[in-house]
Amino acid sequence: MSDSSNTLPKFDVFLSFRGLDTRRSFISFLYKELIRRNIRTFKDDKELKNGRRITPELIRAIEGSRFAVVVVSVNYAASRWCLEELVKIMDFENMGSLKVMPIFYGVDPCHVRRQIGEVAEQFKKHEGREDHEKVLSWRQALTNLASISGDCSWKWEDDSKMVEEITDRISKELMIDTTRSNGSDLEGIDAHMKALHRLLNLNSKKSVRVIGIWARGGNGRSALAKFVYQNICQHFESHCFLESVKRISQDRHLSHLHEEFMIRIQGECLSKLRLKNQKVLLVADDVNKLEQLDALAEDFNCFGPGSIVIITTQDRQLLISAGIKLVYEVELLRFQKVRGLFRQLAFKEKDISAAFEVSLYRATNVAMEWLGCICGRSG
Structure with a gap:
């Protein structure tokens, strides 16, 4: 993973969806509402332009987002592009650098998780023309996604109410996430x-x-x-x-x-x-x-x-x-503050044993922050 985790995310939300099913309907409404709420959103429209390959730019967009909203629709699992993208999304989710929010639009999450019904038929076609290991990675990513608590479209009477509630929740989640990481x-x-x-x-x-x-x-x-x-x-x-x-x-x-x-x-x-x-x-x-x-x-x-x-x-x-x-x-922190910052970053606490005491008097703030983080990583 790149060092982008040390900088501010470029996007709040990465939208993953099957354009054939939802681009002109649900995704259009959802994206418009996210933008209206000033939620920085990456809408993946590359499927139309680039066909089969996941570009490095797309991977950076996924990595540079706080949340991935994955809209699983009827033909989602039929798309090689969507499945490849999903594998990348779940990789970052497993690393803990990305929170995934699934939306099951017109599909049963149980069918997605177990890959039965229409999803099973779609995977039969993949198995006839794709590498076995690749198909297994797609299956695992889809199973992992459907195991996350998500939203089902059948719970709402219309898409407008669904979009409103989902964007409300995303806004609240972003505020919590920012508070924890700031x-x-x-x-x-x-x-x-x-x-x-x-x-x-x-x-x-x-x-x-x-x-x-x-x-x-x-x-x-x-x-x-x-x-x-x-x-x-x-x-x-x-x-x-x-x-x-x-x-x-x-x-x-x-x-x-x-x-x-x-x-x-x-x-x-x-x-x-x-x-x-x-x-x-x-x-x-x-x-x-x-x-x-x-x-x-x-x-x-x-x-x-x-x-x-x-x-x-x-x-x-x-x-x-x-x-x-x-x-x-921005004035220099006094010695006591510098020492406290070093202890906090290096040992996740403000009280450490005398054996770990370090002379910091002539150190700069940046050197202490860097050294503290290095010690914190190495244990």
């Missing part, structure tokens, strides 16, 4: 949040607020920005966290910053006209050149009232040159 128990974070709260002014109805988070070296500005983003994004109609703007600019032309933002904000390209009336949260992490801000300014100047843009950087002069007056400096 690092709210790390040393010193409460003090930072209290200080930032005055700058954020979430109740403001005025024009776009641009806030700079500045720190020398690796003193936690990115971690703080992620924490802030995860805790306030639900207050905005659209939101986006752009990791490592410096790297994006190095790898590609500055014009791609706009493209990257527009794709990430909701998993699809949006027009500036649409954003003009929306309350938007944008976090641009690790900005190191003024021209990067200029490129992004074309976007956030179009945001609606109450929008917030957060810029993180090591260069305070950059913020001054850009005319950003709301600046928060």
Whole structure:
């Protein structure tokens, strides 16, 4: 598994479905409602374009999602594409990096789990033209999926009520998932949040607020920005966290910053006209050149009232040159806090025996975080 687990997921939900059955009906309604609720959703339409092979881009989209919503319909098991995709989804589910939510649309989950009835006929065709081991992996993935508690379409009178309840549940699950993963128990974070709260002014109805988070070296500005983003994004109609703007600019032309933002904000390209009336949260992490801000300014100047843009950087002069007056400096944690953070990351507790005491006085915050995580992994 790649190190993407150490960064914010790119999508909240990955939608897996058989287009032949549901693309123009249930999936269309579900996707529209997910987007309306500002749930970043990847809708897999690649089956039509790429045929039989699962692309690396699709695997990254699955890995980069918090949840996979798998809609099993009448012809789902007849699709080699769907089954290959399902194997990848269940692999990440087994790793614990992805939560899977099955929806049984017009099919009996018992038939899916036991692979009887129509599902049995579909697998007979696969066995006649596919490798035996591959078919076994498909069967196992389908059995594992159907063993997860899911939603059955026959429980609802119509699709609209079903979509409403499912998206309600996804929204709640996302809030719980964010709360668990946002690092709210790390040393010193409460003090930072209290200080930032005055700058954020979430109740403001005025024009776009641009806030700079500045720190020398690796003193936690990115971690703080992620924490802030995860805790306030639900207050905005659209939101986006752009990791490592410096790297994006190095790898590609500055014009791609706009493209990257527009794709990430909701998993699809949006027009500036649409954003003009929306309350938007944008976090641009690790900005190191003024021209990067200029490129992004074309976007956030179009945001609606109450929008917030957060810029993180090591260069305070950059913020001054850009005319950003709301600046928060991430100060070095005091020695006691650094030692507490090291213990917490390395040993999952704040009290350890004297034998494990480490001299930290001259260490930086980043070094302690890195060393603590390494110790935590190695036991």
